[in-house]
Amino acid sequence: MTKRLILCAAALIALTGASANSARVQEDLAIIVNKSNPVENISLADLRKIFLAERSRWPNGRKVTIVMREQGRAERSAALKLIYRMREQDFNRYFLNIKFTGEALEEPKLLASSDGMIKFVFNVPGAIGYARASEVDSSVKVLRIDGLAPGQPGYKLKL
Secondary structure, rough: HHHHHHHHHHHHHHHHHHHHOOOOOOOOOEEEOOOOOEEEEEEEEHHHHOOOOOOOOOOOOOEOOEEEOOOOOOEEEEHHHHHHOHHHHHHHHHHHHHHOOOOOOOOOOEEEOOOHHHHHHHHHOEEEEEEEHOOOOOOOEEEEEEOOOOOOOOOEEOO
C-alpha cells in the first residue's frame, strides 16, 4: 500500500509540473533606452545594427552603449537568437574580431540582473539594453519594434 501511495504522489507531482510548464506564457523582451533618447520606434533590422555595433551613435549624436545580460540568462539567449541571430560562441567571436580590427572600441557591458540593467540604462543616456517586459519600470523608455510595443499582437521579441 505504501509503495502505491508513493507512486501516486510521484505521478501527481509529475503531472502538476507538466501542466504548469505547458501553461507557461511566453514573455516579451522589452528593448530599453534612457528616457532622454529621442528614438521611440525602431525596425528590427536597425536594432540589430545597433546591437552589432554597426551604428555607434544615436540620432542626437550620443554614443551608443550596448548592455547585455551575463551568459546563461534567458534574456541573453533570446537577444542572441532574435536580435543577433547568433549562438554564444559566434557572438563572442564577432566582438573579439571587431574589437581587434578597430571597428568597435569596446564590447557590450555585462550586467548580472534585470534591475542592474534598468539602473544602468537609467544612468547612461546612450545606453540600450533589454529586460523582461514585466520587470521594466517607468525610469527607462521601452522602444517599439517595427511599430509594436511589448504585449501587442505580433511583437517579435519573446523569451
